[in-house]
Amino acid sequence: MLFRLLLICLLLVPKTQHQGHKFYLSLTDIVYDQEEKRLKITCDVFVDDFQQLLEKRYQKEFLLVEGEEYRYTKKYIKKYLADKFSLRLKNVQREIKYLGKEYRIDKLRFYLYVENVEPFDKVAVTNKILIDLFDDQKNMVHVNNGQKTKTLLLEKGRSNGVLNF
């Protein structure tokens, strides 16, 4: 039974449109600011994908257009990000705070941060954003610990990873 389910699931895989973004990708940049002891995070997703995600997941109407959003939009975005994106430093899950979002043509950017961060040489990242909607979603995460930048490519079945600097 499981085999059959997997097969059907795979039917969805070869998404190849020929203009749109046709491939599902998010890009997250995490930069450590030693002076402020903060991790500063930007996370870019495609607006269309994200709107579709919110609608399907929360069974409500969403309109991700600058200045035209429903009032409850922010609440659901914060909830979704909190559910899907997390960081562990020194084996402790850290609270990720939501600063705001910005529309960038076809992309939506979230600004997030983590406070009171001591210098680190190891970080665990979980990023399941949009993976619940798109089987072939890929989430690229760059982490700069103040010295070096390292990258994770997270996807379904492999949505968390550890970086050692």
Add this chain to the structure above:
Amino acid sequence: MNIRISLTLSLLMFFSLSFAQEGENKEKQQEEAKEGGHINKNKFRQLYQEFATPNQYRTASGAPGPNYYQNTADYEMDIILNEKDNVLNGFETITYTNNSPESLSYLWVQLDQNVRKKDSPAKKRNGSGMAPVMPPENFVSEYMKDEFDGGFNIASVTHDDTPLPYKINYTMMRVELPEPLETGDEFEFSIKWNYNVNNHVENRARSGYEHFDENDNNVYVIAQFFPRMAVYNDKEGWQNYQFWGSGEFALPFGNYEVNITVPSDHVLEATGKLQNRKDVFSDKMMKRYEQAQESYNEPVLIVNEEEAIENEKNKTNNTKTWEFKAEQVRDFAFATSRKFVYDMMAVDINGQRKMAVSLYPKEGNPLWGEWSTRVVASTLETYSKHTFTYPYHKAISVHAKNQGMEYPMICWNYGRPGPDGSYSDRVKFGMMSVIIHEIGHNFFPMIVNSDERQWGWMDEGLNTFAQYLAEQEFAKKYPEAIGGRDKYPSRRGEPEKIVGYMKGDQEYISPIMTNPEQVYQLGNNAYGKPATALNILRETVMGKELFDYAFKEYAQRWMFKHPTPEDFFRTMEDASAVDLDWFWRGWFYTTDYVDIGVKEVNEYVVTNTPTKEGKELLARYGITDPANNPRTANAVYVKKMEQDSTDVASKDPLENAPKLNEFLMDNFSEQERQNMEVPEYFYEITFNKPGGLVMPLIVEYEYEDGSSETVKYPVQVWRKNDQKVTKTLPSNKRIKSIVVDPNLETADIDKSNNQWPAEEEESDFDKFEDSKED
């Protein structure tokens, strides 16, 4: 006299400015002696190893050679759509002509629908897991329905009514010939087939139908729907790369005669010239069609929205057959539905009338009625300007949910307003861009017929580049389309937009010269990066005039032919006399990125006091007491300044260097001296290049008086040292700042080293946070 002055001046520059390099060269030589020899790794070496040897088929100039050939496939097809069961039935006769110098003992036919067979290996090629959460309707469609029974059912393959032996290997079918097909001969055979048409919204395919619950209707966009000949050529023999889903198609040219039978209340468009318009159009439609042919500014509705709404309410059991003929096309596709609104407008392309056409269900309005056909017309104009006059008589944009896919003369495009007809800018620009892109594909690869299966970038990259030009021109033609913006918001094309990709982890980046099935990020790899590379080539490396001529030459040389990457690379150089091997090597064959910075700036002022370095240098030429040596008594020297020092800089150099002053007084009249420029400052600037790509070095110098100038040093500055280059600059004004790539033309991935004096660049995060606090 003049000469001596300048000699002296250049001498003193030489003293101080060439020192650093001398020392370095020595060090370098010593190191190399230890290392032993090496092969030529210079970034400017020619691509002799990478490129195929030119031959009689493809010349070193990048043009088709004297023995260039291509085989052709002509089709006669009868197609019947069974709307009730969503089955497509076809009977086709293929005439295949072998123009190759070899004889062929079998033919390969492509069965692309087989990618949707239940046992298709394409479904198993990706790693995957279960979605932990799934929206209810997805769950139903994925787990509760039977797996879709797709793929071709081949009923017969015959030659003169005799069955031909054949073997199906997944998406390809080998047909055995009764006897080898010799050069110049043709072979005619027939295939009878059918397949279940899929719902393309559910399974995200390039073709199929979208279902509308209201009035239980479908919009069909049908492509890859018939067994198609594979390409046989001098590069690949038979194309033997299966259809896995990402790499698109390689198809020969041919002539088509196609009869399509659909319910009689459908409106249909397809590749080719409609042969029986009077039979399938109502009188009203005919009259409007005639008007449309004379309407060059406004689309004319052949079927308007009210008529389409009426039409979709009922269904008929009657059928109609639409007859099309197409010449010199590499494929055939059609769209059909009783839901279609249908409009057309004429567009003049170099004195020839072409028809810009749109088909859309009412769900696309008001956006589609307003823009689709205008976008089509404008795209044909821009592309024709940069390539060749669009050779077909029409170009059709069909609205299909989530689709963006191209075929000769016809394409499917997304962009749907909300249920109340409202739409955001994002939906609007998304729709305009996809129409420009897919209509643009008529040029690449429908006419300049590259092998998409092997090289996704050859059509997607070139097309996305031309799309950028067409978008920008469209906005100039229709300023109301972009509202208050100063230009069209193109998603791709501008160098800054590719930085995020190019600075990414090397593990997930592939060279452009990689098969589309093997890349990690197809959109950046086959579309974004090559499009940006060409844009940079045009605007920054070659200049528009040289680029445009060569690009057009490539398009015209390979119009209705099958080019390879080398044919493109070679033509661009051949037609412009710009050696670009370094550019192709770096941008197309590697994953290197651009990172150029300003590493060190030394400032010098003119002085007559012999400097330590000056003395040492002269000592090597046997001059030990330069002040009293007649050869050097009048020499002036330069003195290095500390960066923040102001004492010397504020003074007149002639005052500061009395020997130079005396020399000038003795040798020049007052008037001559007034016209003479004696530089006050000399700068020795070291630019470094942490990035692997060589690029022209673009530098903006800003002076203390507020003026500035931008200097472009050719890419060849890197030819002898790939890591750094030192430039000297005499100046009468003190330099306040130096910026590398001030206009963001090169996709430099790290701007933190682009400025002198170094300046902390505020991150996006900080900017956003600041703006929130304001």
